[in-house]
Amino acid sequence: MTAFVVAGLSAREVSRRRAALLLMITLPLWFYLARRDLTGQSTRMLTLGMAWAVSTVTLFVVNAARGVDPRLRLTGASVPGIFGGRLLAMSGFGLLLTAIYLTLVTLDQDFLRPWAVGVMMLVTALVAAPFGSLIGALLPRELEGALALFSVCAVQMLADPAGTVAKFLPFWSSREIGSYAVDGGGADVLWRGLAHAALVWLLCTGLTLAVFARRLRVARYPEPES
Template sequence: MGRADRISVGVGAAVRAFLREPIQVAVLLALPLVVIEGYGYAMTAFPEFPFMEMNAETMGRLNGAIYAAAFLSGVMGLFQVISAVQADERLQLCGYSRAELFVTRLATVLAASLIVAAVSLAVLLWRVDVALPAVAFLALAAAALVYGLLGMLVGAVLPRALEGSLVLVFLVDADDFLSSGMVEIDTRLVELFPLYHPHQVFQSAVDGSIATGDALVTGAYILCLLGVVAAVYVRVTGNGGVLRG
């Protein structure tokens, strides 16, 4: 079996394992709807300030779409690292190299990012007119991938499902809110937040333009995270990994 075949088999196994759990599929389909609609209705009572570039209800739905994509992908990344510690050493005995296993985990997170971005955008289009849906999809996928990678880092530091998921809830919620533009923050430090630039690209796509600069920064952010995640994966799955014990 060639390298591409082994990677394909690994990704397929991860997808099948996910689909075998009905609750996971239900969450994937229901969470974007609940969050996007919930954020939209909640924001109807939010006062519209001069610095807000769109009405509060629409902004709430946009934030809900980003949150759903980022959180679901982040949880997938978290579980990829937790399961890596338990399974990848055995898979190496079956002929998988560490590089192949890492690519398999990464491809699974990427696939999850694309799926949750598609589901979130589909729910959003039900209520909001999006001028550039293809660009909006890429922005959502980028936000999801950023948190998929961050979820892998959280899993390396806190390799427990419940605690790791709670940390991700807090991180995504705070990041999404502060990066969205719903509150006026008089500091450029907000531009360092993981979701700030994907938010800018996403909101611009909804309005009909492309925020090229923010898209480039988002790409650079993802590349940097990839390097960090690769180093962490080697540490986690190697002898004396931080998650052993």
């Protein structure tokens, strides 16, 4: 119950930050328009823009709740309830972005496997939510967090996808699934991308839970005897 209420209220909270939300929703569009003439590159850039948008919005939500979370814990909420609710809301935001941009690119481009483009966007958005949470958990201020996300996304864009560095970055999966969707790669490329995404999702979710469990721990004192 707590997770669903947290999810609903997190979604409302984000929807009220209209200017920031508008900028975040349109950010992937600029990435896309910059290389619209190249189907593969523009779609990959768009997907990385989505990753940046979802992870940044998640970072804002996590940081905005910093004062509320300890009180919620003290009132009786569990760490998985609090964290799970936010993750649910931000994954929903990712789903919304996927729906918007999948419609756009399928109307504007010709793809070998259009459904796989949807998978690429969805997987990237789903990975971006726990990744933004992890950055928010580790870096307490929005500016530091936003700069860290910027650095990761920039390196992800610039790194050679076949190199070692790219594989250790959180959104390498979108490159792999993109190769399957746009360039006609084999099924092994798709599965490799999905496996990488699953691993990153599990790592980010697990680490965020561990950080929050430590930060939001409430001492269990024994009941006093009269």
